[in-house]
Amino acid sequence: MFESTLKNSNLINNDVTFKKKIIMDNLITSLTCPICMELIDKPIEVKCCNQIFCQQCLYHCIGNKKLCPMCRTSITNYESYIINTTSSVFLHKLIKEVKELQNT
Ligand SMILES: [Zn+2]
Numbered sequence: 001m002f003e004s005t006l007k008n009s010n011l012i013n014n015d016v017t018f019k020k021k022i023i024m025d026n027l028i029t030s031l032t033c034p035i036c037m038e039l040i041d042k043p044i045e046v047k048c049c050n051q052i053f054c055q056q057c058l059y060h061c062i063g064n065k066k067l068c069p070m071c072r073t074s075i076t077n078y079e080s081y082i083i084n085t086t087s088s089v090f091l092h093k094l095i096k097e098v099k100e101l102q103n104t
């Protein structure tokens with residue numbers, strides 16, 4: 001009786017760990033720049049597909065092609081397509097924490 005309860009609680013724990021891992025993986029994916037494939041540095045968001053890029057990567061890409069690197073929307077006016085999130089304290093904190101987690 002006791003043994004089976006123990007087994008069950010272990011199972012639940014594993015399940016929670018697994019779910020946490022999936023959430024972490026999703027979080028890392030959302031915080032990874034699709035251009036350089038690294039965790040985002042100075043996050044900047046585009047309005048066309050709500051994708052976040054590093055400021056530098058996006059400027060470099062738009063400078064060459066004038067297209068959104070994700071959805072290929074033509075970007076003629078930076079100001080109207082880009083949501084500057086570089087000052088987002090929340091995003092910076094989140095990225096910093098994920099970086100630290102990856103380094104452990
Ligand atoms: Zn990048």
Ligand SMILES: [Zn+2]
Nearest residue numbers: 048049068071
């Ligand atoms: Zn886009």
